[in-house]
Amino acid sequence: RGVRDQVAGMSQGVRDSVAQRIMILTVRELFEFHLMQTDPNWSNFLYDATADSVNLIDFGATVEYSPDFCYQYATLVRAAAHRDREALVKVSLEMGFLTGKESPEFLDAHVAAAFITGEPFAAKRYDFGTCRMTERNSSYIGTMLKGRLTPPPRSCYTLHRKLSGAFLSC
Secondary structure: OOHHHHHOOOOHHHHHHHHHHHHHHHHHHHHHHOEEEOOOOHHHEEEEOOOOEEEEOOOOOEEEOOHHHHHHHHHHHHHHHOOOHHHHHHHHHHHOOOOOOOOHHHHHHHHHHHHHHHHHHHOOOOOOOOOOHHHHHHOOHHHHHHHOOOOOOHHHHHHHHHHHHHHHHO
């Protein structure tokens, strides 16, 4: 049984606390350890109610990220959280998310989706249950699929898979 099943019948306070710790661990994995277990399966997190601890298991999908990549990604997250379009576009170009030849419509969609995804990092408390993040971001998918001139950086695929799983666990 994974963490979602373990806490499903517990109080909202316990569920919020566990979700917060999963998010904190995910952020620490990237920005502090530069090493992330990238499989977002909820069965890889176990909650020990007696010790009130969240434990991460199964390190088979662990990926190491360079300090430079982590710094750039932190800059990207910061720009998204602060809704700083200029900084977001700049670091997106530096990281290879953009080529510099994208249409204005594509850039608008890229920035809007990043701002939505950055919301949890701007708030002291973020309600994942009511934010409709996936639904809101899905409105930009068509524009981004049609206008994308380069694939996202390879190292972001596993990272984004883990972040999506962490967001969904909340």
